[in-house]
Amino acid sequence: MAIRASANSKSQPSADETTLAELGYKQEFRREFTPLEVSGLAFSYIGVVPSIVSVLFYAVPNGGPFAMVWGWAIASPFIMCIGLAMAELASAAPTSGGLYYWTYSLASPRCRNFLSWIVGYSNTIETITGVASVNWACAIQITAAIRIASSDQEYATTTGQLYGIYAALVFSHAILVSFGTKFLARLQRLYTFVNMSLCFIIIIALPIGTSPEYRNSASFALGDFTNLSGWPSGFAFILSLMAPLYTIGGYDASVHMSEEASNAATAIPWAIVSSIALAAVLGWGINVSLAFCMGTDVSGVLNGPIGQPMAQILFNALGQRTSLGLWCLIISAEYMVASNCLLVGSRQTFAFARDGALPFSRYLYRMNRYTGTPVNTVWFGAVCVLAIGLLAFVSIEAINAVFSIAVTASYVAYITPITTRFAFKNDFKPGPFTLGKLSLPVAVIAVSWMVFMITVFFFPATPQTTPQQMNYTVVVLGGTMFLAISWYYCPVYGGVHWFSGPIANITPSIGGEQRDGDSMSEKKEQRDGDLSVSVMDV
Structure with a gap:
């Protein structure tokens, strides 16, 4: 009826x-997110400090302080171009489906079903592996806290113990994200406060509390280039750019909350732009602070007994007790980032299931009668994340390769709708947020940068590497895309026979x-x- x-x-x-x-x-969610809260979600999703903690090992061996400071400054404008191009699309069509919806709407009728399928699966894989990578990083940071607290920093965890911590984090996040929209919206105020405060603690308090022996001169902090990777210095510096790219990512986070945000056509694009701008400025300040407080032994920071460059810097500069307290605050922020990753991923999965594109869509496209949220997709994401974590028992390289999809798959999903807007004839009508005549040049810069950096992501950390140390990102990404394409063209049951884009x-x-x-x-x-x-x- x-x-x-x-x-x-x-x-x-x-x-x-x-x-x-x-x-x-139709409107199925409750629009409880205010513009400020959706901006807070986008900023907390990036999680500047905990994300820098997780990826500092990209910058330290590929240029040391110079790469940390100037690599961030160089990458940030390109990242902003990606955000601006995405913001225009989000303003024109604010829906949780986001990227694959835009792709379908803007592409040629001859290929829009296929492109929408690829973008939808890339985006879904990105969000699920993103939850896994952040939770795994959080588990590692918890073990680092144990090392900081121990007298000799030589505490070693087994893979089973690490997975146990990981699984506990995932289950707790699934319970938290299963609550109603209003609770999750108000929670962003706490998340934003904690993440913002942590940034200022590192920028202001760390230099004040650092012992004199670890304080560096301006010439060292801003100009010392230490190459420990073995690559030529120029290419090593390019590899260091992966640190800001991994940190300031997930520009589509607020997009997937479009149907729960008020004044979405304006709030979502400004959430994208403001979160990138804040992360760029604060992240640069954090890297400058670390460069001035890390001491001159770059190799010691990278290969210290704690096993985490950021933790080693804090331990050396602040001592055991203070660094442990600060590290626990960082773990709390990482936990918040992970819960937002699962929240955003559940909305993307719900949107894709709503259009019948996922296996078990009939069960995933359901609203819980008590919470008014898609609880089924929350737990579906949690189960997938737990399964991904089992790869740790195969090898660390295997699980790291899967986690790298979170960035490479996201770039596939970002490039396609931005390109289709200008590559095909369509009737795109800008929303309240528009760049006007700057739209095309900004899109060209954004797409060119992403294509270039995807190539960089495929290189190993050092030129002399073993099969175990290889970067298997290209293999995993290629395999994932092969499976998605095979599923689309599968005889009788494939998406080519029944998938017709957003419904x-x-x-x-x-x-x-x-x-x-x-x-x-x-x-x-x-x-x-x-x-x-x-x-x-x-």
């Missing part, structure tokens, strides 16, 4: 609901006008009964 709103049963829909209806979807779940009557026949209203389907809703029948 169709549900139809009337003047007696429902008030006039909000602007957000009307915009979503024009994109083909409208609302009647096409918007403001009394029928939507364009080439739009997604032509493909609306019945799901679990009649889901059609007339949003303007008043």
Whole structure:
């Protein structure tokens, strides 16, 4: 039975609901995220300090202080170009499906189903492996805290113990993210406060508390280039750029919260831009602070007994007790980042399942009657993350290779809609956030940068490497894309036979006008009964 709103049963829909209806979807989430909270989520998703902790080993051996400081400064403008290009698309079509929806809408009818499929799977894989990588990093940092607390810093954990910590983190996140939207929205205030405070502690308090023997001169902190990787210095510096790229990532985080945010067409793009700007400025300040407080023994920082460059810097500069307290705060921030990763990933999975593209979509596309959130996709993501973690029992290289997908797969997902906007003939209409004539040059810079850096991601850490030390990113990414393409073209059961892009779940009557026949209203389907809703029948 169709549900139809009337003047007696429902008030006039909000602007957000009307915009979503024009994109083909009914309002299923509660819009509890304020613009400030969705910006806080985007910033907390980046998690500047805990992310720098996890990737500092890319910068330290590939240029030392010079790479830490100036690599960040060089990469940040290119990252902002990616964010600006994404923000324009998000403003024009603020939906949780985000990237694959934009791809379908902007690509040629001849290839839009296939491209939308590839982007959707790349984005889903990115979000799930992102949860895994952050939780694994958090587990490693917990073991580093134990080393800091021990007298000789030689505490060693087994793979089983590490996986146990990892699994406990994942289960706790799944429980937390299963709560209602209002609770999760208000939680962002705490997350933002903790992450922001941690940035200022490192920038301001670390130099004040550092013992004189570890304070560096400006010439060393800003100009010393230490190459421990074996690559030529120029290429080593390029490899160091992976640190800011890994840190300031996940620009699509706020996009997947579009259907839970108020004033989404404006709030989402500004959340993308503001989070990148804040992370770029604060991250650069943190790297400068670390460069001035790390001492001159770069090799000792990289290969110290604690096993984490950042932890070693804090331990040397602040001593055991202070560094342990600060490290525990960093672990707390990492925990918050991981919970937001699962939150965002569950919304992407829900959106893709809503359009019938995932296995078990019938079960994943469900709202919990008590929380009003897609609890099924939360636990689906958690189970996938637990399965990915089992690769640690194969080898550390195997699990690290899978985690690298979080960046490379995201770039595949970002490049495609940005490119299709200009590569195909379409009727793209900008939203409230627009770059005007700068749109094309910004997009060109963004895509060129991502293509270049994807290539860099495929190189190993050192030129002389063993099969165990190789960078298997290209193998894992290629294998993942091969599986996605094989599933699409699989005889009889493949997506080519049934996937037709985003599917409208609302009647096409918007403001009394029928939507364009080439739009997604032509493909609306019945799901679990009649889901059609007339949003303007008043």
